[in-house]
Amino acid sequence: MSHTTGSAAVTGVRQARKRRTRQSLLDAALALLEEQSLSGLGLREVTRAAGIAPTAFYRHFRDMADLGVALVEESLGSLHATVRANLAATVDSERRIAGTVELVARLVREHPAHVRFLARERHGGVRPVREAIGGELDRFAVEVAAELARLPEASDWRREDLLMLARLYVDLMVTTASALLAAGPDAAAGERVEEEARRRLRLVALGSRHWPG
Amino acid sequence: MSHTTGSAAVTGVRQARKRRTRQSLLDAALALLEEQSLSGLGLREVTRAAGIAPTAFYRHFRDMADLGVALVEESLGSLHATVRANLAATVDSERRIAGTVELVARLVREHPAHVRFLARERHGGVRPVREAIGGELDRFAVEVAAELARLPEASDWRREDLLMLARLYVDLMVTTASALLAAGPDAAAGERVEEEARRRLRLVALGSRHWPG
DNA sequence: TCGGTGAGCTGACAACTGTGCACTGACTGG
DNA sequence: CCAGTCAGTGCACAGTTGTCAGCTCACCGA
Structure with missing residues (x-):
């Protein structure tokens, strides 16, 4: 339990950064999906467009399907x-x-x-x-x-x-x-x-x- | 006996065979498309399911898109x-x-x-x-x-x-x-x-x- | 009967895929 | 301050992909 000082800034630099690259993955995927469908979209393709290494993808999504569900929510x-x-x-x-x-x-x-x-x-x-x-x-x-x-x-x-x-x-x-x-x-x-x-x-x-x- | 000259068979054995494998390509593609979409379907995947060599695909369709249009017509x-x-x-x-x-x-x-x-x-x-x-x-x-x-x-x-x-x-x-x-x-x-x-x-x-x- | 046609095959090519492993280094909580 | 966490990297691997060139050989029309 957090009996901390009660500061308002709970975000943390780290989590913010993670959310930013996660968002750039979503953006890159969405852009690529204008001309093809999800089942034909490659993991490497997305990470390349997002500017990160392929394996870093797994830090955010298990699958392309997982990313797709996130896109639906968004x-x-x-x-x-x-x-x-x-x-x-x-x-x-x-x-x-x-x-x-x-x-x-x-x-x-x-x-x-x-x-x-x-x-x-x-x-x-x-x-x-x-x-x-x-x-x-x-x-x-x-x-x-x-x-x-x-x-x-x-x-x-x-x-x-x-x-x-x-x-x-x-x-x-x-x-x-x-x-x-x-x-x-x-x-x-x-x-x-x-x-x-x-x-x-x-x-x-x-x-x-x-x-x- | 077997080769009657004035037969009504306009088809020709050759063209008939070609149409048959073309049809088996269409059938195989349709079956594979139950669980994915066309832009994620591979040429080799289709020919494998149809039981022919990959390059024979080009004898019937230029593209997967071409095959897709044929499927629409069908x-x-x-x-x-x-x-x-x-x-x-x-x-x-x-x-x-x-x-x-x-x-x-x-x-x-x-x-x-x-x-x-x-x-x-x-x-x-x-x-x-x-x-x-x-x-x-x-x-x-x-x-x-x-x-x-x-x-x-x-x-x-x-x-x-x-x-x-x-x-x-x-x-x-x-x-x-x-x-x-x-x-x-x-x-x-x-x-x-x-x-x-x-x-x-x-x-x-x-x-x-x-x-x- | 015979030369031509063309459907389908084989082998090979470079390019690309998803994923495992070990690593770095900036951030974090105590 | 320091040990631990973890987002992101680099390299490597085995498979798969689309496509090219050249071959075979059953069929075709004449």
Whole structure:
């Protein structure tokens, strides 16, 4: 037990340095993954790009799969709060739709490599990474369902229908993100994708307003 | 006796043999791709599994990317007619929905490796393969839109809304296919996925019946 | 029947891979 | 202050990779 002086600086120069090279490994891997997939990425390739010796890799990750899981956490971990805030913010349907699409668009604009990684490895060749992404997306769906349940017009929905709708929304946003990636840097093409995404959401919202038929 | 001059055999023993080993290359690659992705698959690995010498690979494909494109064609090429027939068959909405989901389910059941390959390489690390899959899916969307246009209730739809709806349907079926793969061989889990897919389609059909709001 | 074609083979090459081992030296807690 | 920890290094190893050149020999058309 630490009955030490109680200083605030717990970091330690050593651990900080370690975290820095760990981060440079993650960055290097992410950059290399823009043009190939994780199962084709070599350990030496990554360490070379990160500027360290190959064997130093093992100080941070057991595997490339291990590194991949860390990348998933980095890509998706901080997003839950954002999504939750966005959903809770507005009640008006049209505003909610516009805000959600804008959120996805900004995510793709600001972190294209992360999004590309997720799209690629969601069904990729490395099981632990696949499962990490899938689990994270499931968590998103549950959170979205919880927010949907707070809307008055969903008060009489069955729980499973609510989850179905939430998962549908999540899937729509994921495919929107990949479509935005595929559209590339062309602003006009990106705007077309966003507009189509909004229309899709409008259609689904319209359907759910008349549910269950 | 054996060498009848006017035989109908247009194939030729030689070309037939070549096609057979080409096919065994495709089969071997597909089998190996169940547990990794194309950009991590080695030429030697494939030829070893196919039972031929490494250099013989070049007699059939220039690249692994080339082989991948051939796999896309094999996986998706024959599907257009099936989809078209399925859509044209029934007019009743509920029957159409059930039939479509059943078609996807059967596809996954009968050709799981092909479907897995498509899901994996749709956003995978090999550009030509990505583009081949994307182009094929676009063609599907156009075909679906053409079939939708024949329905009386869609007579007053704008062309772009029709395409939006068609693309939505295609994306829904693609995500349904991956979900079925993820569900694995468990029949109960598969049935749950199918039921949710039907509900999704019902919701979308409901929304489109009230379009544009 | 005979020369040409071409699918598939063998052997070899340099380049690259993941990982084990022993080492250094800056940091650390007591 | 000093002994211990541990991130990072260098070297070595056995395998594997893609590809080249040249060979065989079953098939082909004429």
